[in-house]
Amino acid sequence: MATSEDDEPTTPELPEERLEESQPQCPFGVGGSCCRICYMGPCRVSDGAHGMERGVCGATPGTVAARNVYREIASGAASHADHAREIATVLAEIADGELSAYDIADPEKLRTIAADLGLDAEGDVSAVAEQVAEAAIEDFQEGGETLNWLDRMPDEQREYLAKQGIEPLPSADKEVARAMHRTTQGNDADPKHLLTGAVEAGLTDGYAGLTMGTDLQDVVFGTPQPVQTEADLGTLREDAVNIAVHGHSPVLSEMVVKHANELEDEAIEAGADGINIVGICCTGNELAERQKVPLAAHSSQAELAVTTGALDAMVADIQCIWPGIGDVVECHHTRLITTVDYVRIPGAEHVSFDPETAAEDAEEIVRRGIAAFGDRHSRQDYTVEIPDRTTDAMVGVSDDFVLNVLESANPENPSRPLVDAMEAGDLNGIVGIVGCPNPKMRTADMTEILIEELLAENVLPVVTGCIGHITAQNGYLDPAMTDELAGDGLAAVLNDLGEAAGLDGPLPPVWHMGSCVDNSRIGNVVRAISEDAGVPTRELPVVASAPELIAEKAVSIGTWALALGLPLHTAPTLHMDHSEEVTRIMTEDLKDITGGFAIQEEDPKAAADAIASALDDRRTALFEEA
Numbered sequence: 038m039a040t041s042e043d044d045e046p047t048t049p050e051l052p053e054e055r056l057e058e059s060q061p062q063c064p065f066g067v068g069g070s071c072c073r074i075c076y077m078g079p080c081r082v083s084d085g086a087h088g089m090e091r092g093v094c095g096a097t098p099g100t101v102a103a104r105n106v107y108r109e110i111a112s113g114a115a116s117h118a119d120h121a122r123e124i125a126t127v128l129a130e131i132a133d134g135e136l137s138a139y140d141i142a143d144p145e146k147l148r149t150i151a152a153d154l155g156l157d158a159e160g161d162v163s164a165v166a167e168q169v170a171e172a173a174i175e176d177f178q179e180g181g182e183t184l185n186w187l188d189r190m191p192d193e194q195r196e197y198l199a200k201q202g203i204e205p206l207p208s209a210d211k212e213v214a215r216a217m218h219r220t221t222q223g224n225d226a227d228p229k230h231l232l233t234g235a236v237e238a239g240l241t242d243g244y245a246g247l248t249m250g251t252d253l254q255d256v257v258f259g260t261p262q263p264v265q266t267e268a269d270l271g272t273l274r275e276d277a278v279n280i281a282v283h284g285h286s287p288v289l290s291e292m293v294v295k296h297a298n299e300l301e302d303e304a305i306e307a308g309a310d311g312i313n314i315v316g317i318c319c320t321g322n323e324l325a326e327r328q329k330v331p332l333a334a335h336s337s338q339a340e341l342a343v344t345t346g347a348l349d350a351m352v353a354d355i356q357c358i359w360p361g362i363g364d365v366v367e368c369h370h371t372r373l374i375t376t377v378d379y380v381r382i383p384g385a386e387h388v389s390f391d392p393e394t395a396a397e398d399a400e401e402i403v404r405r406g407i408a409a410f411g412d413r414h415s416r417q418d419y420t421v422e423i424p425d426r427t428t429d430a431m432v433g434v435s436d437d438f439v440l441n442v443l444e445s446a447n448p449e450n451p452s453r454p455l456v457d458a459m460e461a462g463d464l465n466g467i468v469g470i471v472g473c474p475n476p477k478m479r480t481a482d483m484t485e486i487l488i489e490e491l492l493a494e495n496v497l498p499v500v501t502g503c504i505g506h507i508t509a510q511n512g513y514l515d516p517a518m519t520d521e522l523a524g525d526g527l528a529a530v531l532n533d534l535g536e537a538a539g540l541d542g543p544l545p546p547v548w549h550m551g552s553c554v555d556n557s558r559i560g561n562v563v564r565a566i567s568e569d570a571g572v573p574t575r576e577l578p579v580v581a582s583a584p585e586l587i588a589e590k591a592v593s594i595g596t597w598a599l600a601l602g603l604p605l606h607t608a609p610t611l612h613m614d615h616s617e618e619v620t621r622i623m624t625e626d627l628k629d630i631t632g633g634f635a636i637q638e639e640d641p642k643a644a645a646d647a648i649a650s651a652l653d654d655r656r657t658a659l660f661e662e663a
């Protein structure tokens with residue numbers, strides 16, 4: 038952290054300032070053509086005017102960029118698979134009666150998943166849970182013939198890819214290991230072949246990561262239904278013990294919420310008016326959709342939350358916890374508490390969280406927050422400045438909810454209301470706007486402009502991850518904004534669906550579908566429409582967009598969308614600009630392989646135009662053929 042000459046901490050910089058300081062950034066890193074996988078380099082290669090044409094080993098810019106992007110995807114798949122493995126293990130232990138703190142909240146969903154996996158869905162819930170957990174854990178082991186969770190994929194697209202030899206390995210762990218091996222120095226060097234492998238890793242991410250994660254979290258913690266909550270830093274309360282839960286896993290955060298409720302009296306004894314749990318990044322989305330917990334901040338605002346002076350504890354588990362927070366808490370009373378033994382952050386204290394001792398561990402965490410509240414109040418000169426900003430947000434628009442509403446509107450043919458609206462031009466398509474808040478794009482209001490442009494064009498945005506926070510903070514998740522923001526056709530569709538759902542008004546202009554693993558919910562809606570309407574996913578007017586891409590996880594999610602045959606927009610552009618070959622494969626050649634293709638556009642209005650035009654092409658082709 039920044040220190041003065043006498044080593045007193047000075048005000049730490051926030052992400053925007055650090056970004057400024059990082060300029061100019063290395064063009065080879067940005068262009069994807071810096072190769073540092075061996076010790077003859079690093080080699081900086083490029084098809085353009087600068088750099089070498091070949092690395093010391095002879096690797097072309099295409100080989101280097103393809104290997105780099107494949108490694109990003111493997112890392113993303115590893116992250117989501119590890120996330121899914123945790124909840125699979127919890128489910129197995131619940132089924133065995135070994136965990137007292139957790140239960141099965143949605144047995145019906147458990148049976149639906151079991152049936153989709155071809156397992157016995159009838160009988161005792163524990164027996165079904167045991168089989169489902171076994172099938173999940175098998176997806177991380179050697180031995181199976183195929184990845185079990187691929188049964189959750191649209192059959193038609195699965196067969197289409199299989200005919201071209203695209204099928205992930207039966208073990209997610211092996212898929213990730215194979216990706217690392219294939220991309221090592223002196224191994225697979227053919228850009229197209231490497232990128233086909235990357236698509237397989239994307240499928241691993243989509244099914245043994247995202248879909249398994251959401252499926253089992255819904256089983257254990259409940260399937261979300263729409264609820265109203267609030268968003269932004271104004272959800273912190275000066276007189277409360279404020280505990281922010283940051284990261285990704287409800288296995289931890291659900292327990293923090295439960296035990297905060299039980300320890301309210303201790304907080305009141307300490308002089309607070311209660312305990313206020315707020316959510317940051319994807320944990321925020323998980324808790325909002327199931328527990329109505331306020332969406333306080335996206336990942337790049339986490340440090341800002343500490344600077345309010347009101348945050349007593351920030352509890353972190355896995356992924357997207359920026360280490361800069363460690364510097365910021367040094368200047369405040371806030372306790373940064375890490376909980377996962379393989380994730381430590383300088384400046385944090387650690388409480389090892391174990392599902393087997395969940396109650397004691399969660400109580401310990403909450404009590405540290407209460408103690409920090411005491412520290413805050415014992416400091417005479419301590420100032421608290423909470424921004425006076427909150428917005429109303431409807432969250433929890435889950436796949437189950439959406440599909441039930443469609444079914445109630447047209448029981449015979451649930452996709453009909455959407456397909457008819459597309460044919461009539463009232464709904465010009467659906468765009469999954471997912472991922473992160475990148476400071477590079479934040480200053481340009483990338484997400485806001487993109488979404489407002491698309492809404493005006495009667496395109497329905499469905500969102501997850503930190504984009505969920507950005508949209509909540511802008512009021513886009515508020516049903517009261519539907520008629521103002523959506524084009525006339527889309528507004529009519531949202532009003533009709535709101536009525537079919539039995540709500541008092543329309544559905545919100547933007548649908549919050551949850552955390553980043555909950556991108557699987559978008560996949561499930563796409564699958565249901567595809568199967569019901571008999572249209573392959575690669576022909577549906579659906580696009581994916583990560584308009585403020587940060588994480589490797591977002592690249593792997595995007596690659597899963599490409600595998601489903603969807604166009605994928607990203608900003609910033611993927612790390613591939615220095616290779617004409619890789620750029621061509623991703624933006625053109627892939628159309629003949631999966632049906633998907635990459636759209637690279639960093640200007641929000643131009644991105645909205647490119648997405649709308651991709652949707653138009655698909656709608657025209659669909660209804661002309663029909």
Ligand code: BF8
Pocket residue numbers: 285318319336356357471472473474501502503504552553554587588590591
């Ligand atoms: O997994 S949106 S910054 S929090 S990577 Fe991370 Fe990006 Fe936020 Fe959730 Ni997703």
